[in-house]
Amino acid sequence: MNNKLTVLRTEQLKAFYVLDVQGTQKVAKAVNEVDLAIYENEIYGIAGESGCGKTTLLKALFNDIILPLRLIGGKIFYRIGWDEEIDVTTLSPEEKRKLRLEYISYIPQGSMSVLNPVLKLRETYEDFIASHVSGQSREEIFELAYKQILELGLPKNVLDVYPHQLSGGMRQRVTIALAALMKPRIMIGDEPTTALDVVVQRGVIQMLKDIQKNLKNTIILVTHDMGVHANVADRIGIMYAGKIVEEATTELIFGQPRHPYTQFLINSLPKFGDKNVRSSVPGSPPSLANLPSGCPFHPRCPHVKEICREQMPGFTQLDENHKVACWLVGEGNHG
Amino acid sequence: MKILRDLFRDYRFTFSFSVLVIIVALALLSFVSPYDPTLWNVVPKDMKPSVEHWLGTDSNGQDIFWQATFAVRNSLIISLIAGLVSRFIAILVGMVAGYKGGWVDRVMMFISDSLLVIPLFLIFVMLAMLVRQFLNLVVLGLMLAVFGWAWDARVIRSVILSLRERDFTNTAILSGTGTVKLVINEYMPFAMPLIFSNLINNIAWAIGLEITLAILGLVNLNIPTLGTMLNWALFYQSILLGRWWWILTPVILSLFLFIALYWLSTSISEYLDPRTRIQRVGA
């Protein structure tokens, strides 16, 4: 199809939350038959509203499926080296742990879950290095850490303080620096800038982009903020009710959105210098525990057809970089 | 009903519930007792358990089974008075201190902290010695209540403090709701499970303390309680003399009562805590 190298790929990935609420079983279909192919050297954005399953998808991509989340079906492949793809769902916990940080790393929304509040940052770094490095000596890695901190424009003494002494933005940047320390091939960010103020957010995004440019690795970025996606992502997947409904390059998503949901999402964003009335998507997002039949967007869709109520459309490939799952656009290819 | 069915899935709840039913039934039996518990020598002394006297008789010439029914009843009455009255104080203090804040909070918390740090047991011993002749069930219950609220008032206060910061407090204020109604309508439902499980713990604590005081001989020994029964059994050296039926009755009763109350409180608070609810399902 194209000559880009896929580093992470899922096949019909299904991960559900199975909960027992006061005696009755509830199944929340958070990730439902997702096929993703994420390339080397790109920033892939996953956009969607709260409760669409995007955080769960990230957890699954990070191969961190813990109860009550269960892997119901499908496969997740990481590319190790140049031509070897492994299905990571079958790995043992020890093998999973080995991949973390060196191959794939995770940037959480709140840095406090990573940085131990009672340890100086140096000790947190030491712990990380001790648990993940076997080949290189620790001194070497530490030198690397210092070099990286200076490169990223963080203050030199940042390792000698406690997390609470730093501002939220600085903490988040240290968290990202730590995630990038081992030069992982894939970095995954779950709303890494959402809790931050706009100016700080801009600084953090700047840093993420710098890291990606230097390491030429892959960043998968989840956020609900379309503005952030427009600024950093190379390609964007739009997620709705546990499914990817449209995927294209950033230019195409913003310029020629084809799925009605994407169109609504883009058109509802206010812009400076434009006071024309904008309307939001009618209705409310469905609950993952009680999905509508067929295409999950059909109850809110203004162009709904008979078939939308009955069957979920497959992807229609509009061109090399643009695919949409919508009956209005095409039949799609099933299976 | 559904709640009960869910609770009965927990073996600890089933066990403690059945034990408590038996113990309460025992306490109720005291109302049909053929003997007056304050009279001595109504039956032959030191008899082994038999058909006539199920749990035997003691050296005071009392029937141990019927004596035990009174003991259980009185111990429950003391601990219930202590538990309920201290709950009332704890709720009042906790809610007022938590909602009002400022100097009211500081004064109330100073009092409750003082109660927490002074050695309660010594105070009880001294107080009991001073008022021993007036020490009936109600007075003893109230005495335990007055000293038993401090910790729970603190816990309730902290719940209220965190709830006060939630927006729905402001929503209620903007809806024109008065302070008293606000606290009862908005905060009580959150504090209720906590208050309930603390009540059970407090009851267990009161029973235990009564037993301790009784063994030290600091209560009116003519009122049969689990504690005074133990005191008499020890006083007549029933272990040495091989009258196991006498000492074992209050020991086993209190043991089962404690286990039942403890499991009741843990199983109920686990049921009410949504986080553990999810954990149970995951396994």
Added chain:
Amino acid sequence: MDKLLEVNELTKQYSQGNVIARVILTAADHVSFYIKPAEIFTLAGESGCGKTTTAKIVLGFEEATSGTIVHNGKPQTRKEKVWITEGVQAIFQDPFSTFNPLRTVDSYFHETVQNFKLARTKQEAIDHIDKKLRLVGLSYQEFAGKYPNEFSGGQLQRISIARALVTDPKLIIADEPVSMVDASLRMSIVNLFKKLRDELGVSILYITHDLATAYYVSDRIAIMFRGNIIEMGSVEQVLMNPRHPYSKLLRDSIPQADPKLRWTSTVTLSELEQEEYLRRGCKFAGRCPEVMDICKGVVPADLSVDGVLVKCHKYSDTQKG
């Protein structure tokens, strides 16, 4: 031009630390603004700029260190209930924490109707509530007897607005009302504000960090930084042509939903928030790209530049000359 609400020289100070090393932080520093009838006024800024503190004081949830609030020409003291009957209501940031999860949502409406004696019979109360719900696109049947978790965030936020409308207020204070609402539903809330202004003549104090919706919905805007209003005027002027260097930075840092408008320049971030609060002179001087010597020692005055209030030394010459 009468003013519905006038806030004069409002100051709020918190003291931090212990007896030996006490630091006084000024969360709101001589904040003055006014709101006209049927107007949406935005108070914008980043977290810690004092916008929420200001709102809480206006609502009477907190006491000001100094300053006055004049409502309908009458000075206000801190009397919550008087306030509400005076026609001031509020909606909050998190729709899920606006209502007690253990209570049905409609109970708040009935309670309000009862507390303010807005209806004589049950049916009258229901009609009154239904009327307010219809304004936000819901109906009484849809929501009676339901608990907050049975609604989506967007629905709850609309219910929250309907609740505020029950007492027929003339001013609604909205503290970050859309920041926790799903992106696809955000505009429905913001459009509702426009409708309330245009159809009911309600004024709204819109507190937000989101300059894009502020531009879309409001008439006038004040930008706050570390307790000060540093620029205030009509949205067209302030957001399309920001004059204060901080307003410029803030405006440019909003990620635009357009891949053609990506950031090209880089920003410097402050390392410690507290430092900026305690700074003498202009609080932005530490990061300002156009900083002058005077900025570090002297607090700039409120200057009027083309009808826009700007608190910056850069413009002191223009005013003199």
